[in-house]
Amino acid sequence: MLTASHLGFRYAGNPVLHDVNLRAEPASMLAVTGPNGSGKSTLLHLLAGVEQPAEGTVRRDPGVRVALLPQRTADIDALPLTVAECVRIGRFHPGRWPRRADRNAVTEIMERLEIAHLARRRLRELSGGQRQRTLIAQTFVQEAAVYLLDEPTAALDTDSRRRVHELLTERVRSGAALIVASHDDEETSLADARHHLEQRGPVR
Numbered sequence: 001m002l003t004a005s006h007l008g009f010r011y012a013g014n015p016v017l018h019d020v021n022l023r024a025e026p027a028s029m030l031a032v033t034g035p036n037g038s039g040k041s042t043l044l045h046l047l048a049g050v051e052q053p054a055e056g057t058v059r060r061d062p063g064v065r066v067a068l069l070p071q072r073t074a075d076i077d078a079l080p081l082t083v084a085e086c087v088r089i090g091r092f093h094p095g096r097w098p099r100r101a102d103r104n105a106v107t108e109i110m111e112r113l114e115i116a117h118l119a120r121r122r123l124r125e126l127s128g129g130q131r132q133r134t135l136i137a138q139t140f141v142q143e144a145a146v147y148l149l150d151e152p153t154a155a156l157d158t159d160s161r162r163r164v165h166e167l168l169t170e171r172v173r174s175g176a177a178l179i180v181a182s183h184d185d186e187e188t189s190l191a192d193a194r195h196h197l198e199q200r201g202p203v204r
């Protein structure tokens with residue numbers, strides 16, 4: 001579905017990733033682990049195609065949809081989006097109007113993540129965890145084959161974390177490939193496999 005071969009990346013000459021090889025397997029969750037600064041977010045950006053690798057390739061099979069939940073999303077607070085609008089964006093398809101199935105999917109995911117009562121609030125008026133649940137809803141409302149999730153539950157309370165973990169497990173059961181960057185042992189224990197990134201020093 002999505003295969004990374006010999007991936008390398010550097011920021012202004014500083015190496016971050018070197019010779020990373022992995023594959024998003026259907027019906028499977030891969031945990032990406034490693035210390036702060038080891039390149040987990042960078043790797044997810046390369047897999048999603050929002051950054052281009054310096055070395056190696058990312059191959060996405062034709063027709064495979066990829067959904068990305070980024071770690072840093074503060075910029076979107078500048079937009080006057082409500083919670084409901086933010087989730088609906090996940091069902092946007094160029095050239096077609098929303099259908100009943102789209103509206104139902106939005107309602108269902110908002111109820112599951114307990115943000116339905118916040119539907120008309122602006123993103124910048126939410127707590128950190130409420131905001132994160134909104135972005136998780138926008139990601140999971142998409143019908144993707146591959147979900148790339150960057151520390152999805154880092155800001156969440158125990159109950160919300162459990163709900164998200166249930167969602168992860170369900171998506172795997174229904175055939176999706178999940179790649180999840182995480183520092184949380186409970187979360188990484190849900191994974192079928194793990195890819196650990198080492199800290200890399202700057203080039204001298």
Ligand SMILES: Nc1ncnc2c1ncn2[C@@H]1O[C@H](COP(=O)(O)OP(=O)(O)OP(=O)(O)O)[C@@H](O)[C@H]1O
Binds near residue numbers: 011016034036037039
């Ligand atoms: N835009 C950027 N410009 C320059 N260096 C960057 C940039 N983004 C990240 N880096 C550097 O690249 C390295 C990898 O960063 P990255 O965000 O991928 O790490 P991470 O494993 O996701 O860390 P964390 O656990 O803190 O989320 C770090 O050393 C970071 O300082």
Ligand SMILES: [Mg+2]
Binds near residue numbers: 040041150
């Ligand atoms: Mg990160």
